[in-house]
Amino acid sequence: MAALTPDEKSTVVMIYTQNFLARGEVLTKTNVRVSTWLRTQGVPEYIHLLKPTVLHFGGGGFKTLNFSEMYLPVPTIIALHLAPPASDPLDYSPDEPNRVMVPITALAGAFQFTGYLRISSLAGLSTSIELAHSAWVSIYNADVTNHSIPDMQPIHVELILIHPKNVSLAIKG
Secondary structure, three states: OOOOOOOEEEEEEEEEOOOEEEEEEEEEEOOOOHHHHHHOOOOOOEEEEEEEEEEEEEOOEEEEEEOOEEEEEHHHOOEEEEOOOOOOOOOOOOOOOOEEEEEEEEEEOOEEEEEEEEEEOOOOHHHHHHHHOOOOEEEEEEEEEEOOOOOOOOEEEEEEEEOHHHOEEEOOO
């Protein structure tokens, strides 16, 4: 890895796909807000992950892999968040009118993301997700679990980006 330039930063992230979880560093410009990076036009075709540790799922278990570098195609990514305890300020104004937080669970592969989706109070969840057409959606105050790993404690994050076309959304009754 080359040394960081004065206008770059390294951020540890966790990236989820249907088959694995990767934790590693991404290099970005200092002005990039990594927690919402995938929503921007400046996102590359591949996320270049440095020093990743990968939990690969398959065959009823998982295997831990370590690499020096990894290139993840953005379309295969289900979710991304800053590795705890890092966090960014909220990406919305709590005072914004006509918005509510709806408790949801997003299911994707072996992963479950439980938190809150911010939607219009004038439309329900169904209408909001049908009309949004967003490539990436934020889930707030989220817990990430994986039932394939019984000893895995929930990972709590303030903000996680999910690719809504790669997950199923559920509401507990």
